Amino acid sequence: MRCFFSCVNPLKAQFPKKNNACISPPLLSLLNNFETSLRLSITKLILKDDDKNAFLTVSWMIQAMRFLCETHQSIKTLVTDLNLLVSHTEESLMYAYSDISSKLLQLCDAFILELDRINHVNLLLKLVFSNAEEFSLSQFNCWRQLMASKNPSIENCGEVLSSLVESMNRYHRLYKKKQSAKVKVFMRALYGVMVKTLYMFSVFAAAFSGSSKNILYLTIPKEMEEVPWEQAFMELQNMINREIKNTLFSDKFTGIKDIQAVESGAEKLYAEVQKKLAPNMLMAELLKRSVIEISERFDIVSNETRCLRETVVSARDAVFKRVCR
Template identity: 60%
Template sequence: MNNCGNPFKALFPKKNNAHLLSLLNDFETSLTVSIAQLVPKDNDENGFLTFSWMVHAIHSLCETHQSITTLVTDLDVHVSDMEESMIYMHGDISVKLRQLCTAFNSELCRLNHRNLLLKIACRKPEAFSLSQLDGWRQHMASKNPRIEICGEVLSSLVESMNHHHSLYKKVKKTKENEKEKVLLRALYGAQVETLYIFSVFYAAFTGSSKNLLYLIIPKDMEEVPWGQNRFMVIKDLEAVESGAENFCTAVQEGLVPNLLMVEPLKKSVMELSERVDRVSKEMSCLSDVVSSARDTLFKRLMTKFEDNKKNTIS
């Protein structure tokens, strides 16, 4: 990562409140570190699409959106004409993020159901029939309708991010509204990280690198420390599917599988179930955190709006 100094120094006049600048630095530094940790190392032969990476990625997003909640409270932003548009935009983004969380969790549930079939096979391999094998393969080949629409949702979020940037440029030109500059910058950064991670999830669950989003960060924003990342299948799934196919081949060839034969498959299935559960738990946490951040922002801005309204009437 290049050392580009203080990324927010040009946003504010020198006379600006040091506390405000400190809030900006703290959030952006944390965000930069989080994103840098998500990028795979060049010598990582296994790539980054593992369930362990997914757990780390969603946990990172939870921390980012929790930081947004804290920032909104610390900033105590005043109401302006721009904020009504921001409220609607942020509300729409929150709904779409929760929609993506629900879709990804539904795919994780499907993976667990698929794993359940293999767990049954591992317990009594000698009793596992060809019809059960066909059921597993059909489940493998089926598509999840909720995942299918994720591409449209992600594309609409990219449009929202671009609109958000337009709002940021508008307020950045003013000599006032310094707290709004901080908030818009932070919200934009959170959107970038969220889209980066959710794009990887979508590509992984659809099995296509074509579904990766390549986000274009405007020149007037600080450069984000990501490079182009290679795409791989989810390694945890690859191990299970390979073991399951070997097991299927043995049954089709008339061999009577025993517990020793399925032991490697059993181990990979149990590990996968545990990891899927961890990702699902983090995804549910993220959905709750996104809602909390949205509610905090709405409450803060609406409270300010009502206060200003009362003062105007008085």
């Protein structure tokens, strides 16, 4: 597990109360409403003790990606509500924002490719379970080897995440420069969105790779402790990191529980075949249905990821249209 923002804080955003003195009450109200909404969206991802088994399931992934999409849509809405205008002297902020959004799109593309790959491989297992009487170790191993094969786009996620941290570091250093009140509000709001997105993308990267090495640990700088979403975020992060620590990622080719369950069921079915027992046709049929259902739900995750990608592009376009010439 990689730890960022603990000793040297790469997201050092200077938003103490004295910087809010020049922000009008209407703008502060917009900011407070935005950050309160962000806190609520983060809270929805925190699992209660009796719901912990739902973590890293396809259903949880759908919900997480859907909330991320809603969060990025809110940035676009905020830009409109602020009637944001970025002056020529603030264009460096736009270049930094473009760099960050480009890296987010790269991660979205990696996730979409992996989801498509998983569904393609699962077609093989669906066919295997359709004829349980001829279920063989070679067929099962073929599926397992394909599932365990490395996807270059997912393997590269760690590097992109690290690069994204550096980009955000450069982005937030710009806040120290003189900015308009509306830009200050935008930058602080975007800070919260990016913290949530960066962390959740690291969780997705870990789930797809079956390795916890991509997980980030983000700490909120002292200057930001007053933000209303900080406590919810830390609770979410601590909950997820604790659950991931309790999951034996090193022994699995994926951290997604639904696929692990299918693999376990397939191993039991093969064990019966190996003992020359009559194949459990009911078990085979249930596994086949599970594979079909998983594929259908992965399609939903993929659609939500595509929605997020489109939203990031749309939000970026909305901001760039506000640059004064």
